[in-house]
Amino acid sequence: MHPKTEKADIQYGTAGFRTKANKLGYVMYRMGLLAVLRARYKNATIGVMITASHNPEADNGVKLVDPHGEMLEQSWEAWATKFANVGDDQLESIIAEIIKEYNIPMTERVHICIGKDTRPSSPSLSKSVMDGVLALAGKPIDFGIVSTPQLHYFVACKNTKHAYGIPTEEGYYHKLVGAFLKLNADQRLNSSAGNSNYRNRLLYDGANGVGAKKIKQFQERLGETLKIELYNDEGIGTGKLNYLCGADFVKSNQKFPNGVPLQHNVRCCSVDGDADRIVYYFIDEDDKFHLLDGDRIATLIAAYLKELLEETGIDLNLGLIQTAYANGASTEYITQKLKVPVACVSTGVKHLHHKALEYEIGVYFEANGHGTVVFQKTAKDKLKRATGDSSLTDAQRNAAERLLNLIDVINETVGDAISDMLLVETILRAKGWDVQDWEAAYTDLPNRLMKVTIANRNVITTTNAETICVTPPGLQDEINALISKFKKGRSFVRPSGTEDIVRVYAEAATREEADTLAVEVSRKVY
Ligand code: NG1
Ligand code: ZN
Known part of the structure; x- marks a missing residue:
């Protein structure tokens, strides 16, 4: 057959x-x-x-x-x-x-x-x-x-x-929405309270795919708590799926997607064609595009989890997993400022997921917006016990309760655009932030990702989470020599696992330097 x-x-x-x-x-x-x-x-x-x-x-x-x-x-x-x-x-x-x-x-x-x-x-x-x-x-x-x-x-x-x-669509909506509404029921945290920059309005780009179909289930159930405006919900077979829109388009082109109205300083998000990735962005009053990618989402989540853990007084080991594509500024912010340990692993979600399981709470995200949080059973048990522990203060018990509700908003199995969105919205509301406050946490280093086509991409082999070239001999020395010429320079090359190309990543203190470094390293690969 x-x-x-x-x-x-x-x-x-x-x-x-x-x-x-x-x-x-x-x-x-x-x-x-x-x-x-x-x-x-x-x-x-x-x-x-x-x-x-x-x-x-x-x-x-x-x-x-x-x-x-x-x-x-x-x-x-x-x-x-x-x-x-x-x-x-x-x-x-x-x-x-x-x-x-x-x-x-x-x-x-x-x-x-x-x-x-x-x-x-x-x-x-x-x-x-x-x-x-x-x-x-x-x-x-x-x-x-x-x-x-x-x-x-x-x-x-x-x-x-x-x-x-419950293994049904209804069960999924019920679990996520139920936890989200509990977490956001506190009216003092609402935008209407006056002392918060958070606005409960979000423009949502469904990439003309399944993410557009499924978000409708949430729109109905979330009501006034989160007002999601859906764009890019074209019918099946129109050829519009992922076309000039969606998370991958926005991240790769660092550009506003088609089909979403341009409104200054309004929080927007895009999911990809199967809704396992999400990125946030906005356009400022000078029409400058600002992207908040997977690194930003990861730092927002890790910082908030750390804050809540401190409130509970429970000692759980929290770690953040990135790949080499994570912006250097995000890594510095997490390790220096948040004091959360960071591990770097090879590209591909399975590597990140696997590493995250080593922590009691493991947050992982690829820069492209694919990621989630995983919790060990011991972590969940400790939190559950804390909620009923009369030797703890009300504040400690409430923080433990809040963490447990956060776990229910999270799809621990794999990156989930809509679940990640609910988590981000919960954190922004709790902190009284809009997207500009979130972006102010740190400044990304200018970076450039290039594709180089060569006869056989597999002549390039790497080690150390793909950050160092082992073969061809001498290539890594040449890359090192180039990097040393640039302030805050970092660059690495690796064969793509999904396309017949070699990827070259470079970042440096200024836009020009990042571009130059990427081009010079590409020349060595070619
Ligand atoms: P490759 O083609 O191996 O770089 C790309 C993405 C990964 C991951 C996979 C799977 C970059 C630089 N690489 O991998 O993050 O998402 O596709 O879809 O974005
Ligand atoms: Zn996807």
């Missing part, structure tokens, strides 16, 4: 499989098969999400979701790649091979949660996944059009016997 149509191999990368939608039918079928095998091996529900995130509308992709709602374990990424690339006649033998390798019991009846974004190609690709699931006698559960983080949430709920929440 789903013959292999492509000769060229494809690879399960940081974003799963992603390519032109018309090349993916058989890959989807095979991922349906693999999902059932993974579910039987783990004796748990597994998820399959059909999306190509911020890519153009004609693309599509697929990612598998592991039992706790996290991304597919790395060792199975290689199996996914094998499954996608073997000939039709080898499919049965590769299934036999994996069953033997992991001793997979083939009798268990397992559930596979399937979700898809709004792309016109998604329904037929979803059908192919279902055929694969059924072929190995798994039970597909079709969630229809949902955001990537919603699907991760459903999987986590199912595997915790609903301890994480």
